[in-house]
Amino acid sequence: MSVSSSSMCGGGETGMRIVVWFRRDLRVEDNPALAAAARAGGEVVPAYVWSPEEDGPYHPGRVSRWWISQSLQHLDASLRRLGAGKLVTRRSTDAVVALLQLVRDTGATHVYFNHLYDPISLVRDHRLKEMLAAEGIVVQSFNADLLYEPWEVVDDEGQPFTMFAPFWNRCLSMPYDPPAPLLPPKKINSGNLSMCPSDDLIFEDESERGSNALLARAWTPGWQNADKALTAFLNGPLADYSVNRKKADSASTSLLSPHLHFGELSVRKFFHLVRMKQLVWSNEGNHAAEESCTLFLRSIGLREYSRYLSFNHPSSHERPLLAHLRFFPWVVDEWHFKLWRQGRTGYPLVDAGMRELWATGWLHDRIRVVVSSFFVKVLQLPWRWGMKYFWDTLLDADLESDALGWQYITGSLPDGRELDRIDNPQFEGYKFDPHGEYVRRWIPELARLPTEWIHHPWDAPVSVLQAAGIELGSNYPLPIVELDAAKARLQEALSEMWQLEAASRATMSNGMEEGLGDSSEVPPIEFPQELQMEVDRQPAQAMANVPMTARRRQDQMVPTMTSSLNRAETEVSADLGNSEDTRAQVPFHAHFEPRVERQDAIQNAEGPAPRINGVHQNNIFQQPQHHRREAVAPSVSEASSSWTGREGAVVPVWSPPAASGHSETFAADEADVSSRSYLDRHPQSHRLMNWSQLSQSL
């Protein structure tokens, strides 16, 4: 190594020194990278790098940042208890650079970390591995996040699955079980890190402090708390999950997703414990409880599948998987987008959901489907906007899961929902919220409306509305888009989509050369201003420890009470107490627009609305998959054949999935030649993570 030992903060004796790089695996238990480091007996340098600029528009939102900060404190305390010095933290615009620096600072000889599967991490980790290897550092990476690595789960022909059901069936019938969870290491051998510089990481700014303090009332990040929550769920709501999961409030759900997202909880431990419960209940003949386990495991399966999909189709967070969807003429209407975010669409269930999301950073899975389906099918807004808003506001924001969810809703999965069938929020309302309690909790304006009308106030007799103190169009909006109008518009849009698709096919077969697709690519619809505010537009300064706010949306500001019990006690009573003032709880930017403007907007929506052709007019040509066989990158095929235990030195590297029956219809996000890097093939990912900027800072 080129660094002299005198400059090393760890003392510099010639032993094995291992940097354990924590990311979204903020736990001590069942953490393969940490366990391997502890077992190796060398000195362990636990490290965390905060480099949000790398994530481009998908850098963590306020609530996520709050969670990280809490979780890191918890992790640090745990590590110290085990004998580790301290969690070394670094602030950088480039995690790879920061780690190289840390390796030099500490004289580390090894770097261990656990795998991630989002497109940004796949590329970054691959680069890290190459650069460390070039410096003679040993890199080992591990599976901590999944039951099985994506490349382990393939169909009978050895191809990746393109549908969830067969994927999950295969996971459940693999010839070997997912590894049993590891216990926390008994002792971590620490070098002397007292001189090793750490940066203070700042995850919130002044304006966020108040809101964040409220989060702490409802959530306790940290792996040990995650473990407690897990136990509570397994012994409590799990048994009734199959009966209760339809209810819109969160009493029946596990509330574990933020813990899972940050890796505070090991899915494998989770999986094994649920399976044990299932076995017990099965033996007892408790059919409902057994079914609950099956259903719950399925939701773990969806999480697995989201990583699987992201690995096999790295652009699935920005481009529809089914090629024809790229021609869908999304309606670019920022006003509707705003009304949706504010919970002012005139459809009570949708509005209640959006207000809960804003207020708490949480939404029941069913309601997520309702609001996103409304977004995509009734408003026909670009799905990426909705996904980005979810990303910014959800406490469990997770790029892979959210991409899967939105692709599902958009009809971009071979086994997803059809795009052309509009769900009726009124019917869904009576399904998920039969007594209107959920709506009344989040839309106090409607609190006095009888259940009969609660999900369709526009049908209510004037006398009923008057008695309830509701004046539609002023107190509470009329539907911003009528369902019938939406259906008609959707049909139009779909036929336009098919026409464009056919036209592109014609162009393609008209003798354009194959493979020109990528260069003429039309970028996806830009995010509107409101969604860009969280991106730091300043040129990033290395090591600058600035909070990343250039222009910030007005913060979420309602107390965060996620357990419905808490909610019932505090917020409801507060809401009902003074129904006049509760508007203060409704998210809005600066002010409510005057009524007149709203009427305009409604008319506007029903008349010709501004549209732009979704994406890619010229170039959506599916790459003919000539290279199927040789399409697997060497490192991956090596990995899939030699991967037995956890001790891999293999970093998952994206490689194009070979064609299977379905991938004919899949968009060509994974064009061709295997020898080129993922980045060469994915110009959009360059854009996403500002690759050029990162390269320059090297």
Place this chain on the structure above:
DNA sequence: GACTTGTTCTT
């Protein structure tokens, strides 16, 4: 017991 008709679910 083979038919209907209705309901729920789909990532």
Place this chain on the structure above:
DNA sequence: AGAACAAGT
């Protein structure tokens, strides 16, 4: 839309 399932003829 279509499959799987339930409950009624």
